Structure formats: C-alpha cells, structure tokens
Amino acid sequence: xxxxxxxxxxxxxxxxxxxxxxxxxxxxxxxxxxxxxxxxxxxxxxxxxxxxxxxxxxxxxxxxxxxxxxxxxxxxxxxxxxxxxxxxxxxxxxxxxxxxxxxxxxxxxxxxxxxxxxxxxxxxxxxxxxxxxxxxxxxxxxxxxxxxxxxxxxxxxxxxxxxxxxxxxxxxxxxxxxxxxxx
Amino acid sequence: xxxxxxxxxxxxxxxxxxxxxxxxxxxxxxxxxxxxxxxxxxxxxxxxxxxxxxxxxxxxxxxxxxxxxxxxxxxxxxxxxxxxxxxxxxxxxxxxxxxxxxxxxxxxxxxxxxxxxxxxxxxxxxxxxxxxxxxxxxxxxxxxxxxxxxxxxxxxxxxxxxxxxxxxxxxxxxxxxxxxxxx
DNA sequence: ACCTTTGTACAGTTTTAACTGTACGTACTT
DNA sequence: AAGTACGTACAGTTAAAACTGTACAAAGGT
Numbered sequence: 001x002x003x004x005x006x007x008x009x010x011x012x013x014x015x016x017x018x019x020x021x022x023x024x025x026x027x028x029x030x031x032x033x034x035x036x037x038x039x040x041x042x043x044x045x046x047x048x049x050x051x052x053x054x055x056x057x058x059x060x061x062x063x064x065x066x067x068x069x070x071x072x073x074x075x076x077x078x079x080x081x082x083x084x085x086x087x088x089x090x091x092x093x094x095x096x097x098x099x100x101x102x103x104x105x106x107x108x109x110x111x112x113x114x115x116x117x118x119x120x121x122x123x124x125x126x127x128x129x130x131x132x133x134x135x136x137x138x139x140x141x142x143x144x145x146x147x148x149x150x151x152x153x154x155x156x157x158x159x160x161x162x163x164x165x166x167x168x169x170x171x172x173x174x175x176x177x178x179x180x181x182x183x
Numbered sequence: 184x185x186x187x188x189x190x191x192x193x194x195x196x197x198x199x200x201x202x203x204x205x206x207x208x209x210x211x212x213x214x215x216x217x218x219x220x221x222x223x224x225x226x227x228x229x230x231x232x233x234x235x236x237x238x239x240x241x242x243x244x245x246x247x248x249x250x251x252x253x254x255x256x257x258x259x260x261x262x263x264x265x266x267x268x269x270x271x272x273x274x275x276x277x278x279x280x281x282x283x284x285x286x287x288x289x290x291x292x293x294x295x296x297x298x299x300x301x302x303x304x305x306x307x308x309x310x311x312x313x314x315x316x317x318x319x320x321x322x323x324x325x326x327x328x329x330x331x332x333x334x335x336x337x338x339x340x341x342x343x344x345x346x347x348x349x350x351x352x353x354x355x356x357x358x359x360x361x362x363x364x365x366x
Numbered sequence: 367a368c369c370t371t372t373g374t375a376c377a378g379t380t381t382t383a384a385c386t387g388t389a390c391g392t393a394c395t396t
Numbered sequence: 397a398a399g400t401a402c403g404t405a406c407a408g409t410t411a412a413a414a415c416t417g418t419a420c421a422a423a424g425g426t
Contacts, residue, residue, distance in 0.1 A: 010316060010325045017312035018332065024305035028298035030216070037384075047332060054403070064386050069404055090394070091402070098335075100342035115211035122207035129200035133193060142193045149201065149230060152281075158365035159283035165362045178361060179348045182341035220414075237373070247416050252374055273424070274372065 018047045032078065032107045037063070038071040042080060042096065051084045051093035079106045101181060105170055113167050116160055123157045201230045215261065215290045220246070221254040225263060225279065234267045234276035262289045284364060288353055296350050299343055306340045 022043030029039035044060055045052050052060075057068040072094055075081035080103045084093045097103040130146045130153070137143055169175045205226030212222035227243055228235050235243075240251040255277055258264035263286045267276045280286040313329045313336070320326055352358045 007322050007325070010320050010322060013312060013316055014325060014328055014332075017309045017316070020312070021305050021309040021336070024302055028302055031294060031298055033213075035384075046335065049328065049331060065402095066387075066404070067385055070385090073404090098338060100339055101345070104342065104346075111214060115214055119207055119211055122204050126200045126204040129196060129203070133196055133200070137193050139190050139193060142190070142197060145197055145232065148232060149197075152229065153204070154366065155281060156283055159287065161365045162284070162362060163287075166358065169362065175349065179345060179352065182344045183337065218414075248372095249374070249417075250415055253415090256374090 018043075022047070032080075032104070033111060034074060034078065034080075037067070038074050041068065041071045042075055045075075045081060045094055046096045048095070051086070051095040053089075053091040053093060055091065057094075079103050109167060109170050112163075113171070116163050116167060120157070120160050120164070123153055123160065127153050127157070201226075205230070215263075215287070216294060217257060217261065217263075220250070221257050224251065224254045225258055228258075228264060228277055229279045231278075234269070234278040236272075236274040236276060238274065240277075262286050292350060292353050295346075296354070299346050299350060303340070303343050303347070306336055306343065310336050310340070 022040055025043045025046075026036040026039035029036065029042065034042075040061060041057060044057060048056070054065050054068045054072065057063075057072070058065045061068070072081060076083065076094070079097055081094050081096050084095050086093055127150060130150050133146045134143060134150070137146070169178075205223055208226045208229075209219040209222035212219065212225065217225075223244060224240060227240060231239070237248050237251045237255065240246075240255070241248045244251070255264060259266065259277070263280055264277050265280050267278050269276055310333060313333050316329045317326060317333075320329070352361075
C-alpha cells in the first residue's frame with residue numbers, strides 16, 4: 001500500500017512544520033507571563049482543525065488533564081483561547097482567539113497597565129512621606145537625604161507618566177492610526 | 184539625648200518611605216524578566232546616596248556577596264545599573280542608570296525585538312514547509328490541512344509584522360514625537 | 367616574590383513552581 | 397433516583413530556580 005506510506009510521510013512533514021512554530025511560541029511566550037508548557041498547549045490548540053476538549057489536549061500533549069485544565073484557564077484568562085459551544089457535545093471545547101492583535105495586546109496592556117499603576121501609587125506615597133519629612137525635620141542629614149530621594153523619585157515618576165500615556169495609546173487603539181494593522 | 188531620638192525616628196521614616204517604593208519595584212520587575220530579589224537590589228542601589236560596592240549591598244540586604252555579584256550582573260546586562268569609577272577605590276562601584284527612559288525601554292526593546300524576530304523566522308519556515316507540501320501532495324486531507332494552517336499562519340505573520348513596526352517606533356525614538364518625554 | 371583583597375565559578379542546599387493522581391461537586395442521562 | 401461523565405480543588409511529588417559557602421584566579425600592595 002504505497003499510497004498510505006506517502007500519506008504517512010506527508011502527515012509527518014505537516015506535524016514537523018507545526019512543531020517548528022509551536023516550539024518557538026513555547027520558547028517566547030514567557031514574555032506574556034505564561035510558561036512554556038502552556039505555550040505548547042496554545043500552539044496545539046492553534047493548529048487543531050477543530051475545537052479541542054481537555055481530553056484531546058491531554059492525549060495530544062501526553063500531560064495530565066489537570067494540567068490542561070489549569071493551562072487552558074491561564075490562556076482564557078489572558079484572552080488567548082476561548083470556549084466554544086457545539087450542540088450535542090457536553091465537554092468544554094476550546095479554540096484559539098484568532099485575532100492576534102486582540103489576544104496578545106490584551107495580555108500586554110493588562111499586565112503593564114496594572115503594574116504601572118501600582119508603581120505610580122507607590123511613588124506618590126513615597127514622595128508624600130519625603131515631603132512630610134522635609135517639612136518637619138530640622139536635621140540636615142535627613143533633609144539632605146529626603147531632597148535627594150525626591151529628585152530621584154521625580155525622575156521615575158516622569159517616566160511612569162510617559163509610560164501610562166504609551167499604554168493608553170494601545171488601549172484606545174490609537175496605535176493603529178500610527179502603525180496600521182497588516183493584511 | 185532627645186535630639187538623637189528624633190533623628191532615629193526620622194531616619195526610620197525615611198527608610199520606611201524608601202521601603203515602600205522598593206517593595207513595589209520588586210513586585211513588578213518580573214515584567215522585565217528580573218526576579219524580585221534582584222528588584223530589591225535595584226531599589227537599594229537606587230536610593231543609595233553613593234555608588235555601592237558588592238559588600239555594601241550584601242550587608243544592606245543581608246544576602247550573600249555571590250548573589251549580589253550575579254544580581255548586579257543581571258542589572259548591568261539590562262542597562263539598569265552601571266559601573267562607576269572612583270580613584271583610590273579598588274572595589275567595583277555601582278549606581279543605577281538615572282535615565283529611566285533609557286534603562287527600561289532598553290530591556291523592553293531588546294527582549295521583544297529578539298523574540299519577535301525568532302517567531303517571525305519560525306512562521307516563515309513553517310509556511311515554506313506548508314507551501315512545499317501543497318505543491319507536492321495529491322492527498323486531499325493533507326492539502327486541506329496545509330491550507331488551513333497557512334491561513335492561520337498568515338494571520339499570525341501579519342500581527343508580528345505589525346509588532347515589528349511598533350518595536351521600531353521605540354528603537355528609533357520616534358515614539359517620543361508621539362508621546363513626548365515628561366519633565 | 368609574597369601576601370591581601372576582590373569578584374565569580376561551581377557544587378550543594380533550600381525554596382518555589384510545575385505537574386500528577388485522587389477525590390469530589392455539579393450536571394446530564396436514563 | 398441512581399448512575400455516569402466532566403472539570404477542578406487539593407495534597408503530594410518532581411523539576412527548576414534561587415541562594416549560599418567554598419575555593420580559586422586576577423590584580424594590587426608591600
């Protein structure tokens with residue numbers, strides 16, 4: 001049955017090609033705070049011809065269903081994968097979000113927005129303490145230190161204000177006016 | 184000696200204020216692929232009135248000198264800390280890079296540029312394999328799969344091309360024309 | 367030339383993260 | 397109402413990362 005042999009070979013090539021991309025995704029997805037196993041999971045669901053069940057994923061990756069469950073949760077939380085309904089199927093089905101702009105920008109924006117806000121708040125509070133100290137203290141050492149610290153914090157604050165504006169650029173989709181979407 | 188008591192109290196307030204900011208930095212610095220201990224190290228050097236030696240850091244943080252050595256290496260690699268010379272001092276001295284735009288954008292750009300390039304290359308190679316398969320195969324299943332995969336990969340590629348342009352915006356400082364630096 | 371100081375490689379240990387298997391609650395099926 | 401299928405919480409295990417102490421090479425001082 002030579003046809004079958006050719007089919008097997010071609011199928012192998014298909015899998016190898018997919019594997020190349022999946023591996024790369026897995027290697028780089030830590031930038032989105034997702035670990036590489038979950039990255040592989042993403043890649044697997046990405047290439048699947050149909051939405052997958054947890055059991056599908058489990059057998060495809062040779063990992064426990066529990067891991068699939070937590071992994072897929074991480075991916076849905078990050079809007080990189082979405083749940084899908086098909087009538088007559090009781091199991092949960094998942095597919096990858098096909099708008100890459102949306103799925104990846106989302107992760108990026110959320111993470112950076114959040115930590116930038118926290119940092120800004122910390123800077124403001126630290127600055128307030130320093131200013132209070134400046135007001136009250138009569139000790140030169142203290143005053144000097146507080147003044148130096150305030151200068152440094154102002155530098156940091158300026159940067160974070162700028163960063164906040166940059167993040168807004170993405171949140172508001174204004175970035176697409178500057179760098180238009182492709183395709 | 185009441186003056187001394189007041190001084191101690193004020194100094195404590197100063198440290199507490201610094202601590203607030205350092206803790207926040209440490210919590211969020213993982214976004215730059217740096218762990219929180221090294222984040223604390225950064226914060227410590229940031230507030231130091233003079234450039235610090237490894238021994239200074241070690242005693243200040245209560246951690247081994249070895250850790251300081253590897254930590255400071257991570258920070259200098261990321262351009263967040265720089266080595267500084269002072270005549271008569273044999274020990275290496277370090278201070279934080281005071282241009283936040285430079286130090287943090289640097290990390291951001293390098294990391295994203297690198298992994299975007301790798302992903303693009305992987306996409307291109309995977310696409311080539313798929314196209315080859317499309318050319319040669321006479322099996323409908325294979326052809327169908329390869330076509331579907333190609334479509335998906337094109338979507339991803341468009342996104343990464345866009346992302347490449349976005350990163351250039353930062354690399355070339357063009358971003359500052361759109362969102363000007365503060366202060 | 368010898369001694370001292372300094373930074374880091376390396377091996378060993380501790381801490382943290384990832385993963386698995388079991389067990390259970392919920393919801394569907396009959 | 398009883399049975400089955402499904403997803404996930406949780407505890408336990410395994411794998412990875414972070415950290416430390418020792419030891420040594422390089423450079424400076426005497």
